[in-house]
Amino acid sequence: MSRAMVEAIRTEMAADEEVFVMGEDVADYGGIFDSTQGLLEEFGHDRVMDVPISETGFIGAGVGAAQAGMRPIVELMFADFFGVAMDQIYNGMAKNTYMSGGAVNVPMVLMTAVGGGYNDAAQHSQTLYGTFTHLPGMKVVVPSTAYDAKGLMHGAIRDDDPVVYMFHKRLMGLAWMPAPPGPKTAVPEEEYTIPFGEADVKREGGDVTVVTLGLHVHRALDAAEDLAEDGIDAEVIDLRTLVPLDEETMLDSVEKTGRLVVVDEDYRSFGLTGEIVARAAESNLDALEAVERVAMPDVPIPYARPLEEEVNPDGEDVAAAVRSALE
Amino acid sequence: MFTDMVTARHYEERLQEEYLEGKQPAFDISAGQIPGELHLAAGQEPAAVGVCQHLREDDTVTAPHRPHHVAIAKGVDLDRMTAEIFGRQTGLCKGKGGHMHLFDPDVNFACSGIIAQGCPPAVGAALAAKKRGEDSVAVSYLGEGAISQGGFLESLNLASLHDLPVVFVVEDNDWAISMPKERVTNVSNGAKRAEGFEMPGERVDYNDAVAVYEAADGAIERARAGNGPTLLEVQVHRHMGHFMGDPETYRPDEEVPRLRRMDPIDRLADDLRDAGVSDDELEELRETAESRVEDAIAYAKEQPQPDPEEAYEDAFVNPPGASDAAAADAGGDD
Numbered sequence: 001m002s003r004a005m006v007e008a009i010r011t012e013m014a015a016d017e018e019v020f021v022m023g024e025d026v027a028d029y030g031g032i033f034d035s036t037q038g039l040l041e042e043f044g045h046d047r048v049m050d051v052p053i054s055e056t057g058f059i060g061a062g063v064g065a066a067q068a069g070m071r072p073i074v075e076l077m078f079a080d081f082f083g084v085a086m087d088q089i090y091n092g093m094a095k096n097t098y099m100s101g102g103a104v105n106v107p108m109v110l111m112t113a114v115g116g117g118y119n120d121a122a123q124h125s126q127t128l129y130g131t132f133t134h135l136p137g138m139k140v141v142v143p144s145t146a147y148d149a150k151g152l153m154h155g156a157i158r159d160d161d162p163v164v165y166m167f168h169k170r171l172m173g174l175a176w177m178p179a180p181p182g183p184k185t186a187v188p189e190e191e192y193t194i195p196f197g198e199a200d201v202k203r204e205g206g207d208v209t210v211v212t213l214g215l216h217v218h219r220a221l222d223a224a225e226d227l228a229e230d231g232i233d234a235e236v237i238d239l240r241t242l243v244p245l246d247e248e249t250m251l252d253s254v255e256k257t258g259r260l261v262v263v264d265e266d267y268r269s270f271g272l273t274g275e276i277v278a279r280a281a282e283s284n285l286d287a288l289e290a291v292e293r294v295a296m297p298d299v300p301i302p303y304a305r306p307l308e309e310e311v312n313p314d315g316e317d318v319a320a321a322v323r324s325a326l327e
Numbered sequence: 328m329f330t331d332m333v334t335a336r337h338y339e340e341r342l343q344e345e346y347l348e349g350k351q352p353a354f355d356i357s358a359g360q361i362p363g364e365l366h367l368a369a370g371q372e373p374a375a376v377g378v379c380q381h382l383r384e385d386d387t388v389t390a391p392h393r394p395h396h397v398a399i400a401k402g403v404d405l406d407r408m409t410a411e412i413f414g415r416q417t418g419l420c421k422g423k424g425g426h427m428h429l430f431d432p433d434v435n436f437a438c439s440g441i442i443a444q445g446c447p448p449a450v451g452a453a454l455a456a457k458k459r460g461e462d463s464v465a466v467s468y469l470g471e472g473a474i475s476q477g478g479f480l481e482s483l484n485l486a487s488l489h490d491l492p493v494v495f496v497v498e499d500n501d502w503a504i505s506m507p508k509e510r511v512t513n514v515s516n517g518a519k520r521a522e523g524f525e526m527p528g529e530r531v532d533y534n535d536a537v538a539v540y541e542a543a544d545g546a547i548e549r550a551r552a553g554n555g556p557t558l559l560e561v562q563v564h565r566h567m568g569h570f571m572g573d574p575e576t577y578r579p580d581e582e583v584p585r586l587r588r589m590d591p592i593d594r595l596a597d598d599l600r601d602a603g604v605s606d607d608e609l610e611e612l613r614e615t616a617e618s619r620v621e622d623a624i625a626y627a628k629e630q631p632q633p634d635p636e637e638a639y640e641d642a643f644v645n646p647p648g649a650s651d652a653a654a655a656d657a658g659g660d661d
């Protein structure tokens with residue numbers, strides 16, 4: 001998936017002098033998760049800028065450059081590190097358009113790695129979709145395949161609003177962190193965009209609707225294959241963007257199946273799973289026969305393997321939730 | 328100091344071996360008996376031992392993501408630390424913290440994976456000591472890559488303003504992952520930053536344990552006596568990649584062999600020989616240190632894995648709902 005992201009960034013940088021990349025280890029290293037691999041050779045240190053470890057400074061600088069009309073792509077190495085810079089993110093990047101009554105806009109991409117499953121413990125494994133989507137003013141994009149990663153990145157860079165682009169480490173295809181086969185989809189050479197707010201039905205089914213995103217799309221698809229052997233036909237919806245959220249696809253599906261399972265790698269309470277269920281309930285309570293949530297329990301993510309495996313939802317957890325929704 | 332340095336070095340070498348087991352031939356960070364990232368500090372020992380040699384158990388140390396050498400020098404329980412790194416139930420943190428998040432309250436040691444995060448809490452520990460009229464001090468370690476972080480600069484200001492007994496130790500190993508020092512700061516002597524906060528700053532070159540020891544002596548003494556904070560910057564060398572598995576394509580090929588030729592342990596051994604310590608004595612210290620490390624690793628491997636259910640414990644010392652259950656157990660009314 002990383003190559004697809006980089007491909008989009010490269011094309012946009014070549015087309016528009018105003019696009020540049022800024023972040024820790026984005027130049028010579030090519031991004032710790034390969035998100036900027038090879039860009040330095042083509043564009044040099046002026047347009048692929050390594051910055052000091054000072055997230056408040058450089059993310060805020062991204063906001064300023066964007067307001068000055070440039071199109072910065074700023075990398076926050078791990079979403080977990082947002083804490084040192086959140087003021088610039090949510091009081092500036094996210095709010096300036098609104099506070100200025102639309103007089104100012106912030107055409108910036110904040111890209112960041114999310115997710116666990118490699119035992120790196122509580123400060124390097126969080127997914128935090130809920131945190132970024134809870135705060136109004138930022139579009140939030142979460143690709144699950146190489147095809148989507150490229151199309152969503154083109155759209156993110158061209159967007160005149162701030163976009164948070166959250167990619168799962170496990171999907172990137174890193175030499176040191178093997179990816180499942182799912183994200184390795186074919187990627188057309190030409191440019192294309194995927195409109196924000198269009199979920200993708202990754203698998204059709206009539207018995208139950210599984211709504212998810214990112215890495216867990218692949219876990220849900222695996223679970224759906226297993227369930228199919230028992231004659232259970234699950235529909236798997238990949239949200240792809242959280243802000244804006246494609247309610248229609250989701251709600252139509254729930255209307256058809258009557259059963260909703262939401263799978264999220266973020267924390268359970270006050271997060272994505274609750275939000276999706278609430279929207280389904282608000283829109284058509286009568287259509288809902290059963291609801292299940294699969295998410296991180298409300299504890300920081302532990303280090304030891306048996307502990308992390310316990311809390312991080314896997315295919316079996318998804319299958320169990322589906323079965324329980326069908327009971 | 329020599330013993331702690333060879334302990335730390337042997338520890339790092341052995342951890343590297345153990346870490347790679349199960350990750351070969353194709354490196355997979357999540358495989359093997361020690362999963363997750365592993366940041367090793369081989370080559371940086373003088374910064375740890377030269378400072379911690381002056382510390383007592385009741386002094387506080389906060390270390391960053393590369394913590395083992397400092398933990399050893401501060402006297403963290405080696406067996407339980409190793410069990411933690413192996414993710415075992417009897418580890419320092421019951422397998423929840425791992426190598427970047429070691430807590431040993433018995434010797435007031437903590438570390439963290441967020442850059443410069445340890446600086447403000449060290450200031451807090453110093454503040455507590457001052458408020459209580461105690462003469463303990465706090466030491467906060469960070470890398471030269473961390474000195475651009477707001478939390479560090481805010482800490483210097485607060486510590487200076489309130490004359491707090493804290494020493495900031497910058498381990499300058501020239502690299503912040505792939506970023507060489509000159510790409511992240513124009514101030515090559517980081518100790519100069521102290522001037523802007525009206526506090527003393529000193530830089531120690533050549534990765535020299537004795538020189539660090541001497542510089543730290545003054546700084547810790549000053550803090551203990553109630554005369555406020557100091558910034559020490561210590562030149563060290565990182566022999567390994569940033570983390571195990573780092574391809575290090577950004578680093579000149581010749582650099583690591585050159586750094587190894589300037590090994591701080593050899594240097595201290597030479598100093599000790601000059602002072603009349605025999606080769607046999609040095610060898611004996613080395614052997615004792617190595618067997619302590621072997622014992623810790625053997626201990627760790629024998630420890631049980633945590634029970635998955637333990638994942639839900641410890642988020643609070645006083646978990647919501649638990650008191651209701653306890654009350655019910657005790658036959659309390661509703």
Ligand SMILES: Cc1ncc(C[n+]2csc(CCOP(=O)(O)OP(=O)(O)O)c2C)c(N)n1
Pocket residue numbers: 024053055077081084392393440441442469470471472473474500502503504565569
């Ligand atoms: C707030 C924050 N930003 C970024 C990182 C990622 N990161 C981990 S270590 C590191 C480099 C640290 O360099 P330095 O402080 O010089 O310490 P060294 O690794 O050289 O010991 C970076 C950027 C982090 N852990 N926390």
